[in-house]
Structures are given as structure tokens and as C-alpha cells.
Amino acid sequence: MSDTIDAAVAALNDKMNGGFDGTAKFVIEGEGAIMVDESGARAGDEAADVTMTADSETFQAILSGDLDPTAAFMGGRLKVDGDMGAALRLGGALG
Numbered sequence: 001m002s003d004t005i006d007a008a009v010a011a012l013n014d015k016m017n018g019g020f021d022g023t024a025k026f027v028i029e030g031e032g033a034i035m036v037d038e039s040g041a042r043a044g045d046e047a048a049d050v051t052m053t054a055d056s057e058t059f060q061a062i063l064s065g066d067l068d069p070t071a072a073f074m075g076g077r078l079k080v081d082g083d084m085g086a087a088l089r090l091g092g093a094l095g
Contacts (some may be wrong), residue, residue, distance in 0.1 A: 004031045004056055005043050010093070012041035013062045019092035022086040023048040029077060030056045050082035050090070 001055065005028065008024045012026075025048035026034040035044035054062070061067035069091060072078035080087050 002031045004028060005034060007062065008016055008034055008059065009041045012036060014095045015063070016040055017093060020090055022050070022083065024090045025051045026059065026061050027051060027053040029053065031056055048082065049086040050080060050084070051094075052080060053079040053081070054089060066092060 008026070008028065016026040016036075020036065020038060022037070024036045025045070026036070027045075028034070032043065035046055035048065040075075054072065054077060058067065058072055062072055062078070063068050064091055067077075069078060073080055
């Protein structure tokens, strides 16, 4: 597992404020994947309600709050495949 994935899992778990009732997968291009569900974030690559794909720089900017996920999606830097409602609920759970 890459240091980027390890750091992202830790950051996501720090940001989670509960309330996410689905499964989501973040794919960080060239690094790996992270699963998020009601129990938090962990490294993994399983089926999910929604899959969000971005490069490492974009993902880190979203996590740090420097880039709004909606702006990243609208600008083509974040790809979303699957249940858009789950993606929005995840955004709410991350605060």
C-alpha cells in the first residue's frame, strides 16, 4: 500500500463525522483505492454504490479543503460513477 493511500485513509477517518449509510470508493490514479462505509475509511478495492476517481493532487486538494469537490467534478478533475446521491451524502458525512 502506498504512503498516499495510508495518509488519505487517516485523513478521511479524521474528517468522518458519521451518518454515511452507503459505500463509496475513492480511486487515486496510480496509487490505489480507498473504501468508505458506515464504519469509516480503509484501503480496499471492492464494489461500491459510487466510485470517485481523481489524480493524487486533486484528491489531496479536496481533502485539505483547497478544492471544492463539486468544482472538481464540474471541472473534469473528479469523475463520479454510480449513485450521485451517495456521493452527496458522503460529502455531508465528511463535513
